[in-house]
Structures are given as C-alpha cells and as structure tokens.
Amino acid sequence: MPPSTTYDSLTSEAIANLRASFKGALLRPGEDGYDQARAVWNGMIDKCPALIARCTDAADVVSAVRFARTHHLLVSIRGGGHNVAGNAVCADGLMIDLSPMKGIRVEATNQTVRAEAGVLWSELDQATQQHGLATTGGTVSHTGIAGLTLGGGLGWLMGKHGLACDNLLSVDIVTADGELLTASETRNEDLFWAVRGGGGNFGVVTSFEYQLHPVGPTILGGMILYPMEQAKDVLRFYRTFARSTPDELMIFAALLNTPDGTPVVSLIVGWFGPLTEGEQHLKPLRDFGAPLADLIAEVPYLQHQVMFDAATPHGMHRYWKAGNLQDIKDDFIEVVIEQATRQPSPYSTILFFHIKGVAARIDPAKTAFGLREDQWDFDIISQWTDPAEAQTNIDWTRNFWNQVEPYTKGVYVNHLGGEEEATRVRAAYGPNYERLIELKTKYDPGNFFRLNNNIAPT
Numbered sequence: 001m002p003p004s005t006t007y008d009s010l011t012s013e014a015i016a017n018l019r020a021s022f023k024g025a026l027l028r029p030g031e032d033g034y035d036q037a038r039a040v041w042n043g044m045i046d047k048c049p050a051l052i053a054r055c056t057d058a059a060d061v062v063s064a065v066r067f068a069r070t071h072h073l074l075v076s077i078r079g080g081g082h083n084v085a086g087n088a089v090c091a092d093g094l095m096i097d098l099s100p101m102k103g104i105r106v107e108a109t110n111q112t113v114r115a116e117a118g119v120l121w122s123e124l125d126q127a128t129q130q131h132g133l134a135t136t137g138g139t140v141s142h143t144g145i146a147g148l149t150l151g152g153g154l155g156w157l158m159g160k161h162g163l164a165c166d167n168l169l170s171v172d173i174v175t176a177d178g179e180l181l182t183a184s185e186t187r188n189e190d191l192f193w194a195v196r197g198g199g200g201n202f203g204v205v206t207s208f209e210y211q212l213h214p215v216g217p218t219i220l221g222g223m224i225l226y227p228m229e230q231a232k233d234v235l236r237f238y239r240t241f242a243r244s245t246p247d248e249l250m251i252f253a254a255l256l257n258t259p260d261g262t263p264v265v266s267l268i269v270g271w272f273g274p275l276t277e278g279e280q281h282l283k284p285l286r287d288f289g290a291p292l293a294d295l296i297a298e299v300p301y302l303q304h305q306v307m308f309d310a311a312t313p314h315g316m317h318r319y320w321k322a323g324n325l326q327d328i329k330d331d332f333i334e335v336v337i338e339q340a341t342r343q344p345s346p347y348s349t350i351l352f353f354h355i356k357g358v359a360a361r362i363d364p365a366k367t368a369f370g371l372r373e374d375q376w377d378f379d380i381i382s383q384w385t386d387p388a389e390a391q392t393n394i395d396w397t398r399n400f401w402n403q404v405e406p407y408t409k410g411v412y413v414n415h416l417g418g419e420e421e422a423t424r425v426r427a428a429y430g431p432n433y434e435r436l437i438e439l440k441t442k443y444d445p446g447n448f449f450r451l452n453n454n455i456a457p458t
C-alpha cells in the first residue's frame, strides 16, 4: 500500500490544479466551513482531513478520486455522516464529501426515483410521498441514503418490500481507477451485486435509483410503553408475537428512558397494510399486559419516519455494540434487564430491530447482503453529552457486550463500531465474503477504498 500523503506535503500548487476542474468547495484546515464539514453525527469523532472536497456532481467525484490516486491520499467518503465509527472522515487524507449532492428525480408513472448521494432519508421520503410512494429507508430521517443503502438498509418497510438495497435498480459509481460506471442487473452486474451489501468498498456511488411502492399517506404506527418491571414478560411476549404477524406488521422493541427519566420497555409498531385490517392484527398486542401508555394511532407516513429523530441528535458522544440474534432466549432477557438497570446515561437505548418478511426470505446469494433469516439486529446504543463520561459509558457497553455476545451470530455491517476484530467484519458479510473478496480484487486491487468495514483484496 503506498504511503499516505499528509497535510504538510499536499502543496498549494496541487490543490490549485485540482481547483481548475472542480466545481465544489475545496477546504483546507483553518478555512471557513472546514470544521463544519468534518463534523459528523458522532460527537466523539474529531479527525482532520488534509483536504475536504465538497463534490457537486459525478464529475467532481471523478476529479477527487483521480487527485487522491495521484497524490497517494487516504480517502474517506461522506454521505450522511452517520457511521458511528466516523469512517466518513479521515485524518490527513482526502475527505470526499457528497453532502452537497442533493438532486432527486421521482418518476411517478414508473414508481422509481433517482437520488444523488448526499440526500438524507427525510429529503427522499418527502419527495416520494408527494406521489404517495416510498421505498424502504432508515428509521431516523437525518441518516444518509448512501451509507445505509450500501450496507443493506433496515427500515420499517423491509418486511413488505425488502431492505433498502433490495429496492435498488441501478447506481452510478466512480471506481478506484477514476471511471464513472453504471451498475444494474444488466450492466456491470457483478459490481451491482457487490454494492448491495458490500458497503463503500467498491467505489463512490454518486446516485441511486430505487423502486418505489404505494405507501400512506397515513399508516398505523407508534409505540406502547410498559414499566420496566414488566420487561421480562413483555420481551417474552414480543419474541413470539413479532414472528407471528404478517409482513406488513413490523414491531421493534427498545429499553429506554422517557424524556422525564422513567425507564420503560417499549414495543414500537408500524402497520403498512390496509388501515382497516391493521387493528385486527394489533389486537393481541393491545390486549397484552398493563401498559403505561398506548400511543399507536393513524399517523402520516412522514411523521412515522421521524419518530426517533429527536432521540438521536447530531453531536452527542456515542459508542455502539451490535450483533444478530436468531432467538431471544430467557437468560439473554435476564442479562439485558439487569444491564439496563446499570446504564450510566439516560440517553442510551437497547434496541431489538426485527428483520423479517421479504428482507429475510430473499436468497442470500442474490445480493452481497448475505445474512438473510428471520432474526433481530440487537444494538446497545450508548449516548452521552459530557466528554468526561466517555470511559464510564464505554466500559458499561463493553461489559454488557461481553455478556451477550455469545448469544449472537453475525452482525449488521452498518452497525459495526470502530474497533472491531477482523472476524466480526468477516461475519457481517456472512456467506458472501469470499465472492466479495474476488470482486474487491477485480474493482479495487490496491484497496484504495479502505476506510470502511474493509474487504481486503488478495
């Protein structure tokens, strides 16, 4: 691997040459907008790129990639900036910042949309809902479509319509040799296979074309909150009930604190079938236990999509651990409840994201996202505000994780943290890892795109 160029050795002349062909802003340390551009969702991330290339279109991305090759720069790719490990930013290298690329074009008659790589889910949802359409997107609307889709993309519509990556029809992508390609089922098919789950390993995707589906304008959604004392019974009920429901009904579970500081266990629901049928499927849930509050109601789909936004603001300090659960066992539940009582920060959340329906039934070989079975993505999401509390929160998360890891198998690649063992990264790609290595070797033999959950070429 060639040595990376640093800030000191990147000359003004080289940058002036790049500027001649680059339409967006090129930011160096100390310049206006530099600190704003390098800030990402996780407030713990504080890395200083030698140069930030704020791309405005695919041609800018081509220029940036070629520049980085010429100068042997380490490259990071920023879409929405939500990756918890902060892989969107690099120290000393070139940050390819796609966030200015906001183009969205809905083709309502074909039920498709093409969106550029800087688009956030809130922006895509608003544009598609104008036509009564949507595709599977993230559950927090300020997440980028890019990183989320390339890693798979779990969301409320996955039971009915598959993952975000399952709804991809094509991408435009700048590969490591600086060429702009289109990849789809009929063009560069192997590359199209790889980007649907292989993350940012294969190039810089400049735009995404998705299949859309009629959704809304209203759906049945919200949450039921139970006191923490009922957590054991609620989670036991949940593990069975969630699996007994149709693809249109998604239920996630969370242990969290309400804004007034009350610890609760919450079942969070979205029904995406005909409204008249929803109540009947929800009845066993609504009849269960003695909830503190039942907040499930008919709501606009757009409102449902922003339900978690307020609890996940930009800039807080974060540390995550995640793994997939094929079952939620009794003794696992005991550990989770016990750990929840020790949680140092009231902002942290323990989350069960149910992967089911179409997302679970697709052939694991069809796309690079290989972990296809009915299971839960289990997340310990630590969040705190005071940097001095970092060690306490990290220690709690690690200790919790050490106790629950033996119950997990595999992990969702987009929920890996920054300090993961190679075996964990490999487990995230599951049965498709070997083919991904072959394709990485074909499209990026020098591992130019390596600031990610890396698939090393041979």
Ligand SMILES: Cc1cc2nc3c(=O)[nH]c(=O)nc-3n(C[C@H](O)[C@H](O)[C@H](O)COP(=O)(O)OP(=O)(O)OC[C@H]3O[C@@H](n4cnc5c(N)ncnc54)[C@H](O)[C@@H]3O)c2cc1C
Residues within 6 Å of the ligand: 041, 077, 078, 079, 080, 081, 082, 083, 084, 086, 087, 088, 089, 098, 117, 137, 138, 139, 140, 143, 144, 145, 146, 147, 148, 149, 150, 151, 152, 153, 154, 155, 199, 200, 201, 203, 204, 205, 206, 312, 414, 415, 451, 452, 453
């Ligand atoms: C609050 C929150 C909620 C979340 N909710 C969900 C959820 O509901 N469902 C879900 O599936 N995941 C969820 N995630 C995880 C999310 O999928 C990842 O954090 C993902 O990386 C976010 O994409 P981004 O573009 O915002 O991230 P960035 O940090 O910008 O990018 C992450 C990585 O993706 C790659 N990448 C980004 N853009 C491109 C591109 N255009 N071309 C090539 N590679 C690129 C790069 O390797 C980059 O390092 C959530 C994360 C957070 C923080």
